[in-house]
Amino acid sequence: GAVVSQHPSRVICKSGxxxxxxxxxxxxxxxxxxxxxxxxxxxxxxMATSNEGSKATYEQGVEKDKFLINHASLTLSTLTVxxxxxxDSSFYICSAKEFGGSSYEQYFGPGTRLTVT
Amino acid sequence: xxxxxxxxxxVILSEAASLELxxxxxxxxxxxxxxxxxxxxxxxxxxxxxxxxxxxxxGIKGFEAEFIKSKFSFNLxxxxxxxxxxxxxxxxxxxxxxxxGNLIFGxxxxxxxxx
Numbered sequence: 001g002a003v004v005s006q007h008p009s010r011v012i013c014k015s016g017x018x019x020x021x022x023x024x025x026x027x028x029x030x031x032x033x034x035x036x037x038x039x040x041x042x043x044x045x046x047m048a049t050s051n052e053g054s055k056a057t058y059e060q061g062v063e064k065d066k067f068l069i070n071h072a073s074l075t076l077s078t079l080t081v082x083x084x085x086x087x088d089s090s091f092y093i094c095s096a097k098e099f100g101g102s103s104y105e106q107y108f109g110p111g112t113r114l115t116v117t
Numbered sequence: 118x119x120x121x122x123x124x125x126x127x128v129i130l131s132e133a134a135s136l137e138l139x140x141x142x143x144x145x146x147x148x149x150x151x152x153x154x155x156x157x158x159x160x161x162x163x164x165x166x167x168x169x170x171x172x173x174x175x176g177i178k179g180f181e182a183e184f185i186k187s188k189f190s191f192n193l194x195x196x197x198x199x200x201x202x203x204x205x206x207x208x209x210x211x212x213x214x215x216x217x218g219n220l221i222f223g224x225x226x227x228x229x230x231x232x
Contacts (some may be wrong), residue, residue: 034219034220041126041224041225042224042225043121043207043222043223043224043225044161044207044222046219046220046221049219093160093161095220105163105166106220107163108153108160108161108162109160110159110160111160
């Protein structure tokens with residue numbers, strides 16, 4: 001099956017610094033990648049959708065200047081949390097859609113646990 | 118807006134008991150339906166999906182789900198659970214052919230199976 005990787009799996013950073021999270025589709029080309037945030041005991045919340053080579057589409061309430069998304073190639077998307085604050089601490093999960101088709105499947109990465117101190 | 122409801126937050130069962138987890142959605146058009154499982158410390162994995170055809174779909178590990186359009190439901194079932202089924206289960210819905218095709222997730226149901 002299709003594999004999506006994320007790096008790093010865990011990161012601890014100080015308040016005010018920026019953190020970059022990478023999402024890669026390892027054995028398929030992903031025209032679209034999705035970034036989710038998972039809160040404890042709550043659902044996955046879609047943050048943004050990124051299409052290769054174009055600007056990401058952010059969900060309502062998600063600050064695009066704070067959560068920078070770059071989808072530079074068909075196998076790589078990055079999420080940069082800028083000027084991180086403790087309230088940004090969360091579990092971030094990326095997902096990739098395989099190229100082609102309207103009835104497609106999304107493959108999920110293992111997630112990145114971000115802790116801002 | 119679309120929403121997905123999973124009515125049970127936490128289900129506790131003994132091994133060999135039967136399982137049914139409820140999922141209801143609010144969208145009235147054609148949908149794609151999914152159940153994902155997240156084992157402790159692991160990432161989301163697809164259990165099964167419904168796109169079209171037979172409304173009773175079979176997934177991995179003995180799970181099945183039935184799409185009942187009139188009830189806007191897609192309940193997950195397993196006749197006999199095992200301790201290894203302990204995990205969190207998420208129902209998800211996607212509007213068919215939507216411009217972004219975003220998956221809308223339910224809040225998840227935690228299943229604990231006692232050995």
